[in-house]
Every structure is written in structure tokens, then in C-alpha cells.
Amino acid sequence: MEAVLFTLFSSVAIGAALLMILQRQMVYAVGLMILVLISIGGLFLVLNAEFLFFVQLIVYAGAVMVFFVFTAMMIGEPEINVLSLRSPQFWLALVIVSLLLFQLGIYVGGIQPPTGLPGSFSIDVQGGDQLSYIGEQLFRNHVVALQGLGVLILVALIGAIYISRDPDSLEKDDSTGTGEEPPATEGPKL
Amino acid sequence: MYPYYLLVAMILFSIGLLGVLLRRNIVIVLLCIELMLNSTNLIFVSASHFLSAGDGRIFVFFVLTVSAAEVAVGLALVISIFRRLGTINMDDLKELKW
Numbered sequence A: 001m002e003a004v005l006f007t008l009f010s011s012v013a014i015g016a017a018l019l020m021i022l023q024r025q026m027v028y029a030v031g032l033m034i035l036v037l038i039s040i041g042g043l044f045l046v047l048n049a050e051f052l053f054f055v056q057l058i059v060y061a062g063a064v065m066v067f068f069v070f071t072a073m074m075i076g077e078p079e080i081n082v083l084s085l086r087s088p089q090f091w092l093a094l095v096i097v098s099l100l101l102f103q104l105g106i107y108v109g110g111i112q113p114p115t116g117l118p119g120s121f122s123i124d125v126q127g128g129d130q131l132s133y134i135g136e137q138l139f140r141n142h143v144v145a146l147q148g149l150g151v152l153i154l155v156a157l158i159g160a161i162y163i164s165r166d167p168d169s170l171e172k173d174d175s176t177g178t179g180e181e182p183p184a185t186e187g188p189k190l
Numbered sequence B: 001m002y003p004y005y006l007l008v009a010m011i012l013f014s015i016g017l018l019g020v021l022l023r024r025n026i027v028i029v030l031l032c033i034e035l036m037l038n039s040t041n042l043i044f045v046s047a048s049h050f051l052s053a054g055d056g057r058i059f060v061f062f063v064l065t066v067s068a069a070e071v072a073v074g075l076a077l078v079i080s081i082f083r084r085l086g087t088i089n090m091d092d093l094k095e096l097k098w
Helices: A002-020 A026-046 A050-075 A088-109 A130-140 A143-163 B002-022 B026-050 B055-085
Strands: none
Touching: A002 A026, A002 B002, A002 B026, A026 A050, A026 B002, A026 B026, A050 A130, A050 B026, A050 B055, A088 B002, A130 A143, A130 B055, A143 B055, B002 B026, B026 B055
């Protein structure tokens, strides 16, 4: 059963990813990416990572892809030529990616299958389920990284607002705001 | 079973890499970068499952959040570029200063 689900989800993910990089319209590409994300979330579910499945659907497919849709709606112009088959870049990119796949394939083929039962990692936590395990690990062993993540999100928020502000619609902000006199424009009369 | 998950993640990573190398549209390039990040998330979760370690899922949590923050700033930059130059074709963005 696990093999059937794995085959189903992985074939959908690979097919949707292949279609995604060939789309002319941005919104179609985002829709296919959402399909890829749901398939990868399904693979997470097959691998007994329910919490990550939920987080992937809510955060990635629900927030990040909506971000992309907003941007695509704001911009909205399709690309003229998606992949030109005659440019040397095309064949160079294919050669490089196939070399990468070949090297990774050699590595993956030489991996010894792990011994022991999969999915039986011991959770020594009061609740015993996955969410409490992840929460406990985050707040016990990885607190600094978690707080750093909070700061990172805050910085990204402020940065995104500042970078994407529209300079034409803002008021001129050369006043100091406290009602001072404007500087004198003429020197002393001689 | 474990090498098959790695194979799927490898293929997804290579597809994302092809998209980054060959597409001229910045938004699609960012989308393919997200695909590469997702394939590494798949590697982490499958390693966590098959090697019986819980640390992979913690790292996936962090990678997810960092990629969301990176997408926010990246798309804000894309919008700013589009407002200034009117194009998102990467071939037209050859200069550092306009």
C-alpha cells in the first residue's frame, strides 16, 4: 500500500513539476506548483510526518503560493519565448543537469538500505505524538534558532513593505513635523 | 524504499534547477527555487523516517520558514523592479544601476 501511494504521489509531483517549468502564463505555473506541493505533502504523509503535511499545506500551498499569485496578478505579462531550443544555453543547461543527475544517481545507487524498522523512532515525550515532540525539541534544543527565525520573519516583513512601497503615492516627507519655521531662502540684505 | 525517495527528490531538484537555468521570467525562477527547497525538504523527511531520527522534521520546519521569508523579500524586489523598468525578463536586467 505504501508503495502504491508513493508511486502515485511521486509521479504526480514529477509530472506537474515538468509541466510547471514549461508554462507560459505565470498563474498556470503557480497552479501546477500547488499540485507539486500537495503531492510532496502526500509523500510526507506516507512517511508518517502528519504535522509537516499540515504545515506544508498551510504555509507553502496556502501562503507562499498566494504570494506568487498576487505578484503574477500585479505583473501579468507572459513571456515571449519560454525555452528557445536553439540557444547554446539550452544544451549547456541540459548537459549540466544530466551530469548532476548522473552523479547523484551513482551516490543513491550505492546507499546501503538502512537496517531496522522505519518510522519507529522513539519519542520520549509526555504526549507521545508528533506535534508535542516537535514543539518540545524546538523549545528545548533549538531555542536560539527559533528566536532567530522570529527575528528573520520580522526583518522580512519590514523589508518587504519598505522595498515594495510606491514612491509616487507617498507624500513628500521633507518636513520635520513639529511646525518649525521654514529655512530662510535669502541671505541678509546688504 | 529509501533510495527511491531520494531518487524522486533528486529528479525534482533537477527539474527545479532546469527551470532556474532556462526560464527568463523572474517569478518563475523564484518558483523553481521553491521547488528545489521542497525537494530537499523531502530528503530530510525521508531520512528522518528511515533512519529513525526526529531531527529531520525540525530542520524542515526551519527550511519552510526561511523560504517563506525569502519569497516575501524576493517578490517585493520583483514588484519594485517591475515598477521601475516595466519588464521582468531577466535578459533586460543587465545593469546594476538604471
